[in-house]
Amino acid sequence: MKILIVDDEPELREIVAFILESRFGAEALEAPSGRLALEVIQANPDLGCVISDYNMPDGNGGELFRYLRKNHPDLPFLLCSTFQPKDCPEFQDEVPAFTVPKPFTTSQLLQAIQTATRIEAVDPNAKPATFCRVRTSALQKTNFLTCDVYLKLSDSKYVKVMHAGDPFTEADGERYHLKKIDVLYMRLRDCDTFLDRFSKEILSLSHAKQSLPGPAAMVVTQSSIEVVHELTHHLGFTPQVQELTKASVELSIRCISEDATLSRFLERLTAHPDSYITSHSSALAYVSCGVASLMSWNSEATRHKLALASFIHDLSLENDKMALDADLHGMGRFVEIYGAEAFETFVKHPEEAAKYAQQMREMPPDVDIILTQHHEQPDGTGFPYRQNYRRMSPLSSVFIVAHDLVNCSYGETPLDLKTFLERTERRYSVGHFKKIHAALKASLMAPVSV
């Protein structure tokens, strides 16, 4: 069955198209406005259903509904909107029979499509061997694959081309596109996990887009993070403080996106030991995104995660001297200098940070993992879990290296990337760390601009 999705948000069309293709075996057609939807409807007399948003430039969902009632009265129309039909002038005479509120959960949408089309959704667990289509553009938005991905050779033959956990970058999308491959396949049983992740990424991105402020200046990043820390220590991480955190993170992403060149961030780094916690957190947002760019992990979603993690990774800490001392000199003499109680608190701060993140609405996936792992080490000598490089996610690894790099500017000798790389060659010789180290080294030869 062909189903038309009418929505001016391309990401939303992509989510709905994935559900239609994976769970209903339907062919998804798309239109970004009511006017363009008419062209698709006229060109496809065998359409089985129209799923439409209400508020769109160039022909809204109400006008489209009226047209369909008059010209195609038997074609089911499913309204998917933040608007209540009773508040829309076009629905005063007749309300659409099928509606689903926005934002919707997957099960709400599945149920609404089933009711409107009378097609049963496929149960992903009932046919574990079945494969479903996934567009490469959708894979790109999840950044790291949630499951193995296959290329279809024939109806019965699929070959695995990428593994769960692999990054899927813009370059990967481009590589497939050049081979005229815009669709890959995943096992049907994996589609719910993918969808969950995909929806979270999209929601966090659209939230970031909606709240983007006017021209932002890098200088305000540190002052806004100071306010976030100050308020958290006095009021707790309340919903208002969370909103402020999000707005501050968005400010930094805006600055970062304008010029994500690591070498330029490093040039601008100045150490403020007296305000170590907030100053290194703000610097870390820029440097971690700069390092990720060298790895070609420069999607907006990745930057959002790294910047958010930078802002809250040391949020529970209050003593600048103690934090700086621990970060620069390690935990060897911590108990002797600051006492056992302070040691306990310090060792727990990565988990505290993860708890802050878990309190946030629309928290992008992975951020809590980065926070929990931010003091782990590739050789398993870090804390709190002594996890080694095998357990570290790619973004955690970027974050740990970037944190290390930022800390160099607080050391006795000024920051020097070449010396940093020589000093850390052994430490970062495994797993994702090795690739990050190699990318940093390559940037010394030819600085990368993105």
Ligand SMILES: [Fe+2]
């Ligand atoms: Fe830190």
Ligand SMILES: [Fe+2]
């Ligand atoms: Fe920390």
